[in-house]
Amino acid sequence: MTDWISLIRDIPDYPKPGILFKDITPLLADPAAFTKVVDGLAAGYAFDKVVGIEARGFILAAPVAIRCAAGFVPVRKKGKLPAETLEASYDLEYGSATIEIHTDALGPGDRVLIVDDVLATGGTAAATVDLVRRTGAQVVAVSFLMELSFLSGRERLPDLDVRSLVTV
Numbered sequence: 001m002t003d004w005i006s007l008i009r010d011i012p013d014y015p016k017p018g019i020l021f022k023d024i025t026p027l028l029a030d031p032a033a034f035t036k037v038v039d040g041l042a043a044g045y046a047f048d049k050v051v052g053i054e055a056r057g058f059i060l061a062a063p064v065a066i067r068c069a070a071g072f073v074p075v076r077k078k079g080k081l082p083a084e085t086l087e088a089s090y091d092l093e094y095g096s097a098t099i100e101i102h103t104d105a106l107g108p109g110d111r112v113l114i115v116d117d118v119l120a121t122g123g124t125a126a127a128t129v130d131l132v133r134r135t136g137a138q139v140v141a142v143s144f145l146m147e148l149s150f151l152s153g154r155e156r157l158p159d160l161d162v163r164s165l166v167t168v
Helices: 025-029 031-042 056-067 123-134
Strands: 009-012 020-023 049-053 071-077 085-092 095-102 111-119 138-147 162-167
Touching: 025 031, 031 056, 031 111, 031 138, 031 162, 049 056, 049 123, 056 071, 056 111, 085 123, 095 123, 111 123, 123 138
Parallel strands: 049 071, 049 111, 111 138, 138 162
Antiparallel strands: 009 020, 071 095, 085 095
């Protein structure tokens, strides 16, 4: 099997000058590597539902849910979910954003694994943790493919089990 970490390619100056974008599409195209990542995101956790964060988090969270016989719940940008929602807002370096979850997607007693592609500043992940907890569900862990450690996002997730398969 190919070393899956080597399948994450750097794209300089994307989406704007000075940004080094980590492109995971070659990893996703390699079935053995993609399987290893899916297994790594879930290994050792017991959960009933997997919450995936829009948009690339969906790509990773859905197969984790299938692999582990768990349900999948999307957390989406405001206005993208059709039924009644809970929302959480958070600050970005250039403004703010709001994400939502259906009010009936999770409930008391549900054990939840939150999955996303990248942990950067931690704002989106912290807002997702807030949403999950507001439903009465328990966050088992937050699992990421990659962590940009220089942005200290892990600090926004205190007292949680945070896993990153790759730390940059």
